[in-house]
Amino acid sequence: ETGVTQTPRHLVMGMTNKKSLKCEQHLGHNAMYWYKQSAKKPLELMFVYSLEERVENNSVPSRFSPECPNSSHLFLHLHTLQPEDSALYLCASSQGLTGGGYEQYFGPGTRLTVT
Amino acid sequence: ILNVEQSPQSLHVQEGDSTNFTCSFPSSNFYALHWYRWETAKSPEALFVMTLNGDEKKKGRISATLNTKEGYSYLYIKGSQPEDSATYLCAVYNAGNNRKLIWGLGTSLAVNP
DSSP, X not given: OOSEEEEOSEEEEOTTOEEEEXXXXXXXXXXXXXXXXXXXXXXXXXXXXXXXXXXXEOSOOTTXXXXXXXXXXXXXXXXXXXGGGOEEEEEEEESSOGGGTOOOEEOOOEEEEEO | OOXXXXXXXXXXXXXXXXXXXXXXXXXXXXXXXXXXXXXXXXOOEEEEEEOSTTOEEEETTEEEEEETTTTEEEEEESSOOGGGOEEEEEEEEEGGGSSOOEEOOOEEEEEEO
């Protein structure tokens, strides 16, 4: 397995469910990111982790809870979501934080539908 | 708040045509500009990361230029091929962003064979 992988690729959940998205990078990178892509909107950064420490939380509702147990794995725990949270959730990694000019490597995304 | 504007929103060209798109951004406190290609059903893929005014980068038939003083970057595709069909995203990082890229909406390119 190479690059950045995400599971599941598709997820349908009710508003009362609890689910988790998983991201794994096999590139030896130190930074990992969660993005949200909604229709007709630009990519929206949710969380940034550097060396397993959260360095960015862009006013994301508490119903989204990230976890980074090590530099290769990133989770997004979901609970009591709203229909407007339906979107494509992308994970990315980079050698360092973007301020250093490092390109980001993206996973294929999880298409989430909240019913 | 930093706004990254991309134009045109979409573009249809014939195979063999050359084309270009624009990414505009506020020039103050600029750090870096990224170009990505996002093909349908695939992951976004980095094309270029540019940091210096006057930078020009090239990868095969695709090249990009950067003007940080006036706040724009051009992406050029020479001799477009159907496999170039994708959305091309621009993202900018500057000192006012609290360490995050601000993304444009992208330019959707369709190359007709």
